[in-house]
Amino acid sequence: MRRNLLLACGVLASLLYVATDVAAAICYPAYHSFTDKVISELMATGAPTERLVDPPLLVYDVLMMAFAVGIWMSLPTRRGHVAAGLLFAYGALGLLGPTVFEMNVRGSGAPPMADYLHIAITGVLVLIIFAIVATASSLRGRAFRIYSYATIVAMIAFGIVTSLLSNGLGTAEPTPWLGAAERLNVGAFLMWVAVLAISLLRVDVHFGSAWMNAKARAR
Numbered sequence: 001m002r003r004n005l006l007l008a009c010g011v012l013a014s015l016l017y018v019a020t021d022v023a024a025a026i027c028y029p030a031y032h033s034f035t036d037k038v039i040s041e042l043m044a045t046g047a048p049t050e051r052l053v054d055p056p057l058l059v060y061d062v063l064m065m066a067f068a069v070g071i072w073m074s075l076p077t078r079r080g081h082v083a084a085g086l087l088f089a090y091g092a093l094g095l096l097g098p099t100v101f102e103m104n105v106r107g108s109g110a111p112p113m114a115d116y117l118h119i120a121i122t123g124v125l126v127l128i129i130f131a132i133v134a135t136a137s138s139l140r141g142r143a144f145r146i147y148s149y150a151t152i153v154a155m156i157a158f159g160i161v162t163s164l165l166s167n168g169l170g171t172a173e174p175t176p177w178l179g180a181a182e183r184l185n186v187g188a189f190l191m192w193v194a195v196l197a198i199s200l201l202r203v204d205v206h207f208g209s210a211w212m213n214a215k216a217r218a219r
Contacts, residue, residue: 006070010197013063014190020056021183024049035180037106038166040118043098044105054098064091067197074200075139083136090128096121126159129189140199151192158185 024042025031028049031042043053068088072081103118104110130152137148158181165178 003070003073004201006066007074007197007200009063009070010067011194013060013067014194016056016063017060017186017190020053020060024053027052033179034183035178036176037179038162038182039179039186040097040103040122041106043102045102045110045114046105046108050102057098058095061091061094061097064088064094064193067193070197071136071200077139079135080139083132083139086128086132086135090125090132093121093125093128097125130155133189133192136196140196144196144199147195148192151188154188155185158182158188 021034021039021042025034028042028047031037031049041047042049043057044050047053065088068084068091071087072084074080075084097118101114101118101121103115104112133148133152133155137145161181162178162185165175165181167175
């Protein structure tokens, strides 16, 4: 039961992230749409949604760390433990995003150091994400391995598009479709996390059913 709860945290984390993004974007009068501004602007220093976004994103990171523990318990192999360790590191480092490394509000005229630090920690998190998906790709069979490779390709493609569209991010200039590209990038990873969590939960359910049936026959 405890392991199932930890694995379910992967699904909950993905759903919480999406719900937070949608709710905050709706509550930010100057945000306009989901297509032209990045998610980090919702928690930028001085943004009207900063206090709304920060707590659930911290919970998201804690849920990811709990999911990592569930993976560690469910996949007692070297590769499984490496994937779990990377995911735990991702969640732990992510706790600094909404607290220490927040970017400035676009066009605020504030010194760019906070933006540079935010970009740096985001870059580290992206590298960890790629390492997580690559390491865990062979843990659930051929179909999951192909899906993981497709996820990596999608994240690379949308990451390149996001980078090309982000020229005006540090200014008040509009950045059409930047937010859409970034959300597709993030969404690919969130969906992958949910798929991994559900697949591990299904295996655990099947194993539990088989164990109960064997126990009943033994009686």
